[in-house]
Each structure stands twice: as C-alpha cells, then as structure tokens.
Amino acid sequence: MTTSKQAPQDLAASLLAAALLLPGVQALADEPPQEGSISLRYLDYADRQSGLDRIRAHSPSISVTAPVASDWSIEGTLTADDVSGASPRYHTAISGASHMQDERKAGDVAVTRYFRRGTLTAGAAYSTEHDYVSRALSLSGTVSSEDNNTTWAFGLAGSRDRIDPVNHVVVDEHKRTLSVLAGVTRVLTPNDIGQLTLTRTNGDGYFNDPYKLFDNRPRSRRQNTVLLRWNHYIDSTGGTSRLSYRYYSDSFRIRAHTLSGEYVQPLGGGWSIVPELRLYTQSAAYFYYDPVYDGTLGPPFPPGFASADPNRLSSPDQRLSGFGAVTAGLKVVREIGKLWTVDVKVEGYEQRGNWRLFHDGSPGLAPLHARIFQVGLTRRW
Amino acid sequence: MVDEVYRFPFDAMASRCEIRLAAPDGHAAEELALAAIAEVRRIERTYSRYRADSIVSRINAAAGRYRVECDAETAQLLDYADHLYRASGGLFDITSGVLRRAWDFRQPRVPHARELAPLLALVDWTAVQRDDGAVYLPRAGMEIDFGGFGKEYAADRACALLQERGVRHGYVNLGGDMRFIGPQPDGRLWSIGIQDPRKPDGIVASIAVSHGALTTSGDYERFIDVDGRRYCHVLDPRTGMPVSHWRSVSVLAPLAVLGGSVSTIVMLKEDEGLSFLASSGLAYFAIDSTGQAHHHSISGDYAS
Numbered sequence: 001m002t003t004s005k006q007a008p009q010d011l012a013a014s015l016l017a018a019a020l021l022l023p024g025v026q027a028l029a030d031e032p033p034q035e036g037s038i039s040l041r042y043l044d045y046a047d048r049q050s051g052l053d054r055i056r057a058h059s060p061s062i063s064v065t066a067p068v069a070s071d072w073s074i075e076g077t078l079t080a081d082d083v084s085g086a087s088p089r090y091h092t093a094i095s096g097a098s099h100m101q102d103e104r105k106a107g108d109v110a111v112t113r114y115f116r117r118g119t120l121t122a123g124a125a126y127s128t129e130h131d132y133v134s135r136a137l138s139l140s141g142t143v144s145s146e147d148n149n150t151t152w153a154f155g156l157a158g159s160r161d162r163i164d165p166v167n168h169v170v171v172d173e174h175k176r177t178l179s180v181l182a183g184v185t186r187v188l189t190p191n192d193i194g195q196l197t198l199t200r201t202n203g204d205g206y207f208n209d210p211y212k213l214f215d216n217r218p219r220s221r222r223q224n225t226v227l228l229r230w231n232h233y234i235d236s237t238g239g240t241s242r243l244s245y246r247y248y249s250d251s252f253r254i255r256a257h258t259l260s261g262e263y264v265q266p267l268g269g270g271w272s273i274v275p276e277l278r279l280y281t282q283s284a285a286y287f288y289y290d291p292v293y294d295g296t297l298g299p300p301f302p303p304g305f306a307s308a309d310p311n312r313l314s315s316p317d318q319r320l321s322g323f324g325a326v327t328a329g330l331k332v333v334r335e336i337g338k339l340w341t342v343d344v345k346v347e348g349y350e351q352r353g354n355w356r357l358f359h360d361g362s363p364g365l366a367p368l369h370a371r372i373f374q375v376g377l378t379r380r381w
Numbered sequence: 382m383v384d385e386v387y388r389f390p391f392d393a394m395a396s397r398c399e400i401r402l403a404a405p406d407g408h409a410a411e412e413l414a415l416a417a418i419a420e421v422r423r424i425e426r427t428y429s430r431y432r433a434d435s436i437v438s439r440i441n442a443a444a445g446r447y448r449v450e451c452d453a454e455t456a457q458l459l460d461y462a463d464h465l466y467r468a469s470g471g472l473f474d475i476t477s478g479v480l481r482r483a484w485d486f487r488q489p490r491v492p493h494a495r496e497l498a499p500l501l502a503l504v505d506w507t508a509v510q511r512d513d514g515a516v517y518l519p520r521a522g523m524e525i526d527f528g529g530f531g532k533e534y535a536a537d538r539a540c541a542l543l544q545e546r547g548v549r550h551g552y553v554n555l556g557g558d559m560r561f562i563g564p565q566p567d568g569r570l571w572s573i574g575i576q577d578p579r580k581p582d583g584i585v586a587s588i589a590v591s592h593g594a595l596t597t598s599g600d601y602e603r604f605i606d607v608d609g610r611r612y613c614h615v616l617d618p619r620t621g622m623p624v625s626h627w628r629s630v631s632v633l634a635p636l637a638v639l640g641g642s643v644s645t646i647v648m649l650k651e652d653e654g655l656s657f658l659a660s661s662g663l664a665y666f667a668i669d670s671t672g673q674a675h676h677h678s679i680s681g682d683y684a685s
Binding site for chain 1: 458464465542
C-alpha cells in the first residue's frame with residue numbers, strides 16, 4: 001500500500017487534479033486545473049457575502065463586496081438615488097436532505113454576467129401606480145484589479161415615466177432621465193475600505209407635483225452627486241465604523257451635504273449595538289417660496305401672484321426649501337440561535353429651517369420631527 | 382429579456398433529485414433538463430450494481446475468474462478510485478461494498494466479528510489488477526462499486542452538459558449533493574441550507590453559492606440504533622465497523638466529485654478529519670458526534 005505522506009493541503013490539490021481528469025466533469029475540456037482555484041475564488045466571494053444584507057434599488061446601483069481580512073468583509077451597496085428595500089432571505093435548497101423549499105417571487109429583472117475579474121449587469125424595471133408608470137433600463141458593471149484590492153464600477157441608467165394625474169392638471173406628461181455613475185472601491189489596509197462614487201443625472205420633462213397648487217418647476221434638471229465612504233474595522237473592540245459624506249448639487253440650485261456615521265459593536269452572546277448619527281443640510285431651490293401668502297389674496301396664493309407671469313417658476317414643496325436635519329438612532333440586535341434575529345431601533349429625526357449651515361434657507365418653516373421605533377424579527381430559512 | 386428559472390424534480394440513484402435552470406422559455410428549459418436527466422440516468426444504468434448487464438456487475442461477476450475489458454470512462458473512474466485510495470491512506474476503498482453483506486441497515490442488528498472477518502479479506506483495492514484497460518478482481522467474491530462518488534460524478538457531468546448548451550444560471554441537486562452552474566438570473570446567489578443531522582426538517586447553517594459544488598456526508602442517511610448507539614452506513618474498510626466521529630460533513634469545492642470525496646474521507650478519518658479539513662483549503666461545515674459545529678470559510682488558493 002502506498003500511503004501518501006503528503007500534507008493534507010497537497011492531498012486536496014492532488015485530489016482536485018485527479019478529479020479534473022475525469023471525463024466531462026468540467027464544461028471546457030481544455031480547462032487547466034487552475035480553473036478549479038478560480039471557482040474557489042467565486043466560492044470565497046459567495047461565502048463572505050452570505051451573512052450580509054443586500055439592498056435593491058430602482059436607480060443604478062452597485063454592490064461591492066470586498067474581502068478585507070480573514071474574518072470579516074464589508075458590503076457597500078451604493079445607489080444613485082433611491083433604495084427600495086432589503087431583499088428577502090430564503091433557502092432555495094438544502095444540502096444533505098431531499099426536501100426543497102419554495103422560491104421567492106421575482107422582482108425587477110436583471111441579468112448578471114460574471115467574468116474572472118468583473119461583472120456586467122443589465123436590468124429593467126417597471127413600476128406602475130394608478131397615475132404613474134415608470135420604466136427603467138440599466139447597465140452596470142465592475143472591474144477588479146488583479147489583487148482584488150481595487151474595484152472600479154460604472155453604471156448607466158435611463159428611465160421614462162408617464163404621469164397622468166387623477167386631477168387632470170396635465171394629461172399624458174412625460175419625464176426622462178439618464179444617469180451615469182462611476183466609482184472606485186479600494187481596500188486601503190486590512191481594516192479599511194474606502195469608496196468614491198460620482199453620479200450625474202440629466203432629466204427632462206415634467207417635474208411638477210401635480211397635486212400641489214402653484215407648483216411649476218423647470219422642465220430640465222441636472223443633478224450631480226459625490227459620495228465618499230470609509231469603513232473601518234477596529235481591532236481592539238472588534239467593531240466596525242461606517243462613515244460617509246455626500247455632496248449633492250443640481251440645476252434647481254439646491255446644494256446639500258450629508259455626513260453620516262454608524263458604529264457596529266458586537267457584544268458577545270449574540271448581541272450587538274449600533275449607534276448612528278446623520279447630519280444633513282441643504283439650500284433652497286431658486287424658485288422655492290416660503291409658505292407666506294399674498295397680502296391681498298391670502299392663502300394659498302404666493303406673494304405678488306396677481307401681477308406675476310403665470311408661467312413663472314415656483315414651488316412650495318418643503319423638500320425644495322433650505323433646511324438642516326439631524327437623525328440620531330440606536331439599534332440593538334440580538335441573534336437568537338442560528339435562525340432568529342431580533343432588532344429594536346429607536347430613531348429621532350428633526351428638521352429645521354434654521355439648521356441649514358450653508359446658503360439661505362426658509363426660516364419661516366415649521367420644524368419637522370419624527371420618532372421612529374421599530375422592532376424587527378427575522379427568521380432565516 | 383430575462384430568463385426564468387424552471388425546476389425539474391426527478392428520482393434517480395435512489396435519491397430525490399432536482400435540476401433548476403434559467404432558460405428563455407419552458408420548452409427550451411425542458412429540452413435542456415431532459416438531456417441532463419438522461420445523462421444522470423445513463424451513469425446510473427452504466428454503473429449500477431443492481432443491473433446484471435452493467436460494467437460494474439460484469440467486473441464483479443468475473444472476480445477470481447477472468448479479466449474484464451473496460452471502456453475509457455470506466456478506466457478513468459478506476460484511476461480516480463485509485464487516487465482516492467492513496468490520498469486517503471487506504472480509507473476510501475471502492476472494494477469495501479462487500480461489507481454490506483453483513484450490514485443490513487433495515488434490521489437493528491450488529492454483525493459479529495466472525496461475520497465480518499471473511500468479508501474484510503475481500504476488501505483490498507491494492508489486490509485489484511489493472512493493465513491495458515482491463516481490470517481483474519483476483520479473489521472470488523470481491524466487488525467494486527462507484528457508490529462512493531457516482532452521484533457526485535453524475536452531478537458534475539449533468540452540470541457540464543448544461544453549461545456546454547449555454548445554461549448560465551442554475552444547479553443540479555442529486556440527493557443533496559449539488560453542483561452549481563451559476564447564480565440566479567438576477568445575480569443573486571442560491572442560498573443553500575445544511576441539513577440538521579438530527580432533525581429531519583431542520584437546518585443548521587446556510588451558505589450562499591453561485592459556482593462550484595456543495596456536498597454533504599452524514600451518519601443520518603442510513604443507520605440503525607442498537608442499544609442506544611448509532612451505527613451508520615459509512616464503514617471503515619479496515620475494521621468493517623461504522624465510523625462515529627462525525628454526524629455530518631459538508632464541503633464546498635470546485636467539483637462535486639472532489640467535495641464528495643473529501644467529505645467521505647473526513648467521515649472515515651474520524652478524529653483526524655478536522656485537521657485534514659482545516660488544511661485542505663476548502664470551506665466546510667462539520668458537526669461532530671457531540672453536536673458541536675466546526676466551520677471555516679475559504680481563505681486562499683490551494684490548487685496553485
């Protein structure tokens with residue numbers, strides 16, 4: 001008997017080499033044994049991704065998973081505009097058993113093609129409400145450096161919306177947007193990962209809120225966003241901090257800054273605690289008017305309404321006003337067993353006109369506050 | 382514009398099986414699935430111990446009498462079996478199937494040593510003679526079978542066939558041993574649960590997979606409980622007795638045939654299995670006889 005004295009690692013490698021000699025087990029007959037290790041890298045990627053939430057969005061979005069050290073990884077999901085929610089977790093099959101569990105329902109459609117060092121995703125989205133139909137197409141991709149420490153991302157998305165408000169202020173109006181996104185994610189040290197993303201969106205068409213009086217906005221909007229993110233793992237505490245800064249500007253002359261940070265601290269025994277803080281400030285659109293009304297006509301007519309050009313631009317939409325906002329929250333997460341997670345989140349949000357840090361604002365606006373208390377129970381399947 | 386995922390459950394190799402694949406329409410999906418299922422059935426038929434006309438039955442029937450010419454595929458499977466034997470220090474032995482004559486897992490009875498002794502004399506891969514594409518089992522009563530990796534081989538072959546026909550999303554699941562073609566059409570990974578070895582409807586872990594293979598060996602597939610002790614169907618070819626150190630070993634590997642071989646070797650290595658797993662470079666999830674889980678994610682290349 002020729003018992004092998006090789007190290008187990010070599011044994012596994014030699015078994016793989018032997019298995020690859022079996023006829024027809026690999027799709028490409030001339031694939032060298034190294035391809036096996038490439039498959040492993042995919043698996044590695046998959047494995048690291050398994051415990052992380054994934055977020056889907058209608059806007060062009062890029063999800064980057066970067067293995068940073070042996071035990072932890074960060075997934076940054078970056079969207080140009082809007083996030084629709086976390087995708088559900090479920091098990092599609094069970095290894096070692098013979099029974100199956102059912103599939104999810106399909107959402108927006110997207111096809112991803114995987115390459116050795118990159119991905120290419122094409123997607124389409126369709127959403128409809130009784131007064132609104134939106135269609136979007138997107139193409140995005142990533143390319144990683146040879147050492148996988150740097151990932152470049154790009155995205156291109158177009159949408160076409162049809163607006164038919166029930167009050168018939170307008171009929172069959174349209175809005176088109178085209179977005180371009182470029183970004184880079186880099187593993188800076190085994191404990192740090194940084195990301196920079198630039199987005200430009202050109203929109204043309206109907207931007208008004210058809211349900212607001214005197215809402216007449218420009219028919220073109222150009223938006224730029226710069227987003228910087230930095231995730232840092234702290235060896236001494238085992239926690240992870242996530243910091244980000246976003247700068248936004250558009251042709252409505254809104255300028256906005258967002259600074260946000262959160263810190264995830266695992267406490268052991270399945271507990272972790274996540275404090276978070278977000279600071280936001282924006283300037284008003286140039287055609288925004290404060291809810292002060294014409295002295296003669298009274299509400300809801302804006303000052304000087306009678307003598308103004310009927311086509312002049314104006315909007316009382318509070319989201320176009322100048323304001324500042326602070327969000328502070330605390331989340332406590334407890335994993336119970338392997339299947340259940342309970343989280344409790346308390347969040348306070350306060351928005352005030354005079355909290356704007358830059359530019360002119362809308363001091364007359366009433367502060368807005370919200371307290372959000374949320375209990376979540378998640379079962380993994 | 383996006384292909385839908387179609388599911389094709391079927392029974393083969395005494396297991397519940399399923400193929401999932403994305404295709405432009407149901408007709409195309411069915412055509413692809415039927416071709417893959419036909420390949421699984423071809424392997425089952427060709428290498429069945431239960432069919433008198435199979436190559437395995439003919440080799441076994443000729444034991445102690447004459448040599449049997451092998452086709453190229455059988456010769457390659459025997460080559461792999463030889464490699465497995467050497468890589469496992471003799472633990473993975475495709476001649477050990479004769480022990481089933483003493484172990485009937487339908488009856489709660491542990492065979493006596495005197496029943497096992499004559500069978501153990503027939504377990505000896507090194508005695509098998511192979512030359513010029515022919516194989517000869519020198520002792521009457523000797524048997525070989527490919528049960529140890531046939532299912533995984535079939536999963537790999539079916540998967541490769543689908544890939545060659547342009548399938549990019551889906552997987553082949555033969556009784557819980559799975560080979561993946563690619564992620565779901567929307568790019569999301571398949572989330573696969575690991576069977577709880579003690580609770581038939583429970584899972585103990587999960588993993589998201591898009592490529593490669595996930596295989597599981599366990600002591601819960603076929604077993605008998607006698608006097609409070611579990612005797613499972615994985616038998617040590619040196620003693621003829623069931624192994625007992627592991628309840629379940631799952632391995633993530635580039636090929637199902639590799640994953641299945643490694644998880645079986647780990648079961649056979651008993652308490653030395655963990656160090657074998659740990660240094661194999663493969664991701665694994667193993668549960669020992671006390672119920673404790675051991676797991677590891679892949680950390681680097683091992684096939685360089």
